[in-house]
Amino acid sequence: MAATLLDIAKRLNISVATVSRALNDRPGVGSNLRQRVIDIANEIGFAPNMSARSLVTSRTQTLGFVIRPFDQPFSSDPFYFPILMAIEVELVTHDYHIMLTSLNSENPTNLRMVEQSRVDGLILAGPNLSPQFVTTTLNRGIPVVLIDNKPLHRKANTILTDDGGGAYEATAHLLSHGHTRIVHIGGPEEWVSNRQRYIGYCAAMRDAGLGDNCRVMHMEGTTSTTGEAATAKFLDGPEPPTAIFAANDSMALGAARAAAARGLTVPGDLALVGFDNISAAEHFSPPLTTVRIFKEQMGKLAARRMLEILNDPDIPPVETRVSTELVIRQSCGCS
Amino acid sequence: MAATLLDIAKRLNISVATVSRALNDRPGVGSNLRQRVIDIANEIGFAPNMSARSLVTSRTQTLGFVIRPFDQPFSSDPFYFPILMAIEVELVTHDYHIMLTSLNSENPTNLRMVEQSRVDGLILAGPNLSPQFVTTTLNRGIPVVLIDNKPLHRKANTILTDDGGGAYEATAHLLSHGHTRIVHIGGPEEWVSNRQRYIGYCAAMRDAGLGDNCRVMHMEGTTSTTGEAATAKFLDGPEPPTAIFAANDSMALGAARAAAARGLTVPGDLALVGFDNISAAEHFSPPLTTVRIFKEQMGKLAARRMLEILNDPDIPPVETRVSTELVIRQSCGCS
DNA sequence: AAAGCGAACGAAAACCTTTACGTAATTGTT
DNA sequence: AACAATTACGTAAAGGTTTTCGTTCGCTTT
Numbered sequence: 001m002a003a004t005l006l007d008i009a010k011r012l013n014i015s016v017a018t019v020s021r022a023l024n025d026r027p028g029v030g031s032n033l034r035q036r037v038i039d040i041a042n043e044i045g046f047a048p049n050m051s052a053r054s055l056v057t058s059r060t061q062t063l064g065f066v067i068r069p070f071d072q073p074f075s076s077d078p079f080y081f082p083i084l085m086a087i088e089v090e091l092v093t094h095d096y097h098i099m100l101t102s103l104n105s106e107n108p109t110n111l112r113m114v115e116q117s118r119v120d121g122l123i124l125a126g127p128n129l130s131p132q133f134v135t136t137t138l139n140r141g142i143p144v145v146l147i148d149n150k151p152l153h154r155k156a157n158t159i160l161t162d163d164g165g166g167a168y169e170a171t172a173h174l175l176s177h178g179h180t181r182i183v184h185i186g187g188p189e190e191w192v193s194n195r196q197r198y199i200g201y202c203a204a205m206r207d208a209g210l211g212d213n214c215r216v217m218h219m220e221g222t223t224s225t226t227g228e229a230a231t232a233k234f235l236d237g238p239e240p241p242t243a244i245f246a247a248n249d250s251m252a253l254g255a256a257r258a259a260a261a262r263g264l265t266v267p268g269d270l271a272l273v274g275f276d277n278i279s280a281a282e283h284f285s286p287p288l289t290t291v292r293i294f295k296e297q298m299g300k301l302a303a304r305r306m307l308e309i310l311n312d313p314d315i316p317p318v319e320t321r322v323s324t325e326l327v328i329r330q331s332c333g334c335s
Numbered sequence: 336m337a338a339t340l341l342d343i344a345k346r347l348n349i350s351v352a353t354v355s356r357a358l359n360d361r362p363g364v365g366s367n368l369r370q371r372v373i374d375i376a377n378e379i380g381f382a383p384n385m386s387a388r389s390l391v392t393s394r395t396q397t398l399g400f401v402i403r404p405f406d407q408p409f410s411s412d413p414f415y416f417p418i419l420m421a422i423e424v425e426l427v428t429h430d431y432h433i434m435l436t437s438l439n440s441e442n443p444t445n446l447r448m449v450e451q452s453r454v455d456g457l458i459l460a461g462p463n464l465s466p467q468f469v470t471t472t473l474n475r476g477i478p479v480v481l482i483d484n485k486p487l488h489r490k491a492n493t494i495l496t497d498d499g500g501g502a503y504e505a506t507a508h509l510l511s512h513g514h515t516r517i518v519h520i521g522g523p524e525e526w527v528s529n530r531q532r533y534i535g536y537c538a539a540m541r542d543a544g545l546g547d548n549c550r551v552m553h554m555e556g557t558t559s560t561t562g563e564a565a566t567a568k569f570l571d572g573p574e575p576p577t578a579i580f581a582a583n584d585s586m587a588l589g590a591a592r593a594a595a596a597r598g599l600t601v602p603g604d605l606a607l608v609g610f611d612n613i614s615a616a617e618h619f620s621p622p623l624t625t626v627r628i629f630k631e632q633m634g635k636l637a638a639r640r641m642l643e644i645l646n647d648p649d650i651p652p653v654e655t656r657v658s659t660e661l662v663i664r665q666s667c668g669c670s
Numbered sequence: 671a672a673a674g675c676g677a678a679c680g681a682a683a684a685c686c687t688t689t690a691c692g693t694a695a696t697t698g699t700t
Numbered sequence: 701a702a703c704a705a706t707t708a709c710g711t712a713a714a715g716g717t718t719t720t721c722g723t724t725c726g727c728t729t730t
Contacts, residue, residue, distance in 0.1 A: 349709075349710085350709070350710050350711075352709080352710065352711080352712090353708085353709060353710075356709090362707085362708095363707075363708060363709070364707095364708065364709075365707085365708060365709085368708085368709090387715090389715095390714090390715050390716065390717090391714070391715050392715090393715080
């Protein structure tokens with residue numbers, strides 16, 4: 001049903017080759033004829049059939065966005081949606097489309113959309129993608145940009161948040177309130193982001209001369225209930241902490257629950273700082289002090305990086321680190 | 336670089352037609368030869384080039400997901416992400432892919448991905464898509480499924496939440512607490528969902544013999560600040576309400592702020608019920624009583640409906656309404 | 671005026687797959 | 701044993717676009 005090059009060609013008694021050249025700003029067609037072609041194309045609403053075009057150019061103008069949901073009912077705070085939207089917005093101006101794929105654990109290594117040559121490149125988002133999946137994907141030879149992930153012994157184009165810096169700043173802020181028994185409750189240690197946040201926490205403690213006070217509990221999950229469990233162990237253990245730096249806001253909210261269950265007030269008996277700045281943090285009571293991640297910025301940078309690789313596949317990989325912002329509310333002890 | 340039918344054909348000294356038939360479970364190829372074809376296909380990792388296939392079948396096995404973000408920095412609670420993911424999960428088992436497009440206000444009526452014949456169908460999500468966009472899209476002749484949207488004078492395949500029922504239940508619950516001065520603060524009246532929620536609220540009031548007490552304030556936005564503003568007007572006006580049913584959780588949280596600013600406690604001085612069950616609702620203090628929307632269910636149903644239309648484009652449109660669930664926490668007055 | 675040259679266009683191949691059609695071989699029927 | 705019907709395969713066209721290679725035409729140069 002859709003109009004084709006041939007439709008335009010017949011209307012003007014010219015060949016499809018000329019129509020193609022006229023519409024694609026290629027030389028070899030007179031300026032007046034070119035204009036007539038363009039006019040007719042607009043008139044009949046011509047748009048090139050992407051299947052046909054892709055078949056010959058072997059470029060689809062489509063990018064794959066790969067994500068592995070944290071939890072199966074996708075009820076949790078959808079961390080990557082703003083990133084995804086930012087990517088889409090950035091890409092649409094460059095005539096690229098984006099195709100979504102969620103990776104469940106069972107389907108680890110094969111991506112139909114690249115095998116079927118549906119995409120020109122891949123954006124892999126999330127720290128919970130398995131390392132072997134990431135490396136095999138990088139080895140595919142297809143352009144790849146990572147978000148919040150970083151292969152171990154390998155260079156790659158990746159957009160990271162400055163987790164270490166953010167964690168340092170958060171911990172330093174708790175220290176500035178006079179706390180000395182600050183513990184860290186962390187998410188899965190395999191994730192780069194969690195390792196970095198732990199490192200940042202330790203660095204801040206060390207710089208305050210409290211290196212020996214570093215205590216961490218790495219959990220398997222990142223939900224509020226796991227945060228609650230970790231906090232419970234700390235509070236019921238020896239030398240209970242007076243402040244907690246949580247690896248993410250959900251866990252911090254869980255920590256608050258654990259405190260409340262023991263009759264402790266936040267921030268009076270237990271100061272709290274989280275990470276991520278999810279929407280619940282602002283509305284929590286007390287409002288949660290946390291480290292903000294600039295998700296839109298990360299998405300935009302990932303998209304731009306992808307466009308650069310697409311233009312020149314041989315440029316060396318670069319690792320981009322987006323800085324964070326400590327948003328001070330009240331759970332840390334500030335009024 | 337990728338393997339083609341011809342590669343397999345040459346290995347076996349047969350024609351590409353036979354290879355195609357063998358791989359697509361079509362008759363006309365002997366069972367032993369078919370098996371050899373399949374073996375080689377697996378061996379060399381053959382996957383059909385979708386561009387070529389689409390070119391001849393004029394089906395792309397791709398669906399477009401159209402969304403118009405509520406706010407430009409995509410920071411707010413991304414309502415449609417769980418829906419999107421549920422759709423993807425449901426579709427991937429049927430060999431369909433999903434292509435994302437965000438619609439900004441400037442770019443209202445043209446969808447490049449359908450003009451370029453990139454998609455076999457469209458899923459339009461959200462009440463904030465302009466009516467003329469929806470109708471022109473429906474007139475395109477391409478299969479369309481709507482989510483949380485419903486054209487005025489036109490039948491369409493659409494998945495809706497039972498907003499009216501949920502609102503009725505929420506209001507009835509406030510009534511059961513003995514409130515009589517219950518007001519409704521609503522979002523944009525153009526959205527079906529908001530109209531339905533208002534209607535449900537009124538019905539519950541009427542059924543309680545309080546039809547005359549119906550008071551509503553429809554706002555332009557849906558954020559907590561607009562909710563705060565609406566609540567402020569009510570509280571500062573004559574006969575201030577003792578309970579508020581808000582059209583969504585963000586506005587309910589804003590209402591709580593307005594109450595707090597006036598020294599009113601929730602739920603003691605002002606009971607609150609929201610809608611949507613965003614993640615912040617659970618962690619709010621007091622935890623927000625609200626109406627849960629089954630987003631994953633909606634996404635799944637939308638995907639299934641789409642598959643049905645794709646199989647038989649002539650089946651009559653169906654309007655599906657997913658029921659809600661009142662999740663009772665404490666902002667309503669329950670302990 | 672002849673030679674050379676660039677610009678403007680057409681013809682056709684190529685990309686890879688599906689499918690209608692044709693042909694040969696096999697099976698089944700009388 | 702002759703013929704019909706079925707099975708198993710090959711041939712070739714079709715789908716719409718890009719791109720290489722020719723060809724023609726008009727123009728400049730000497």
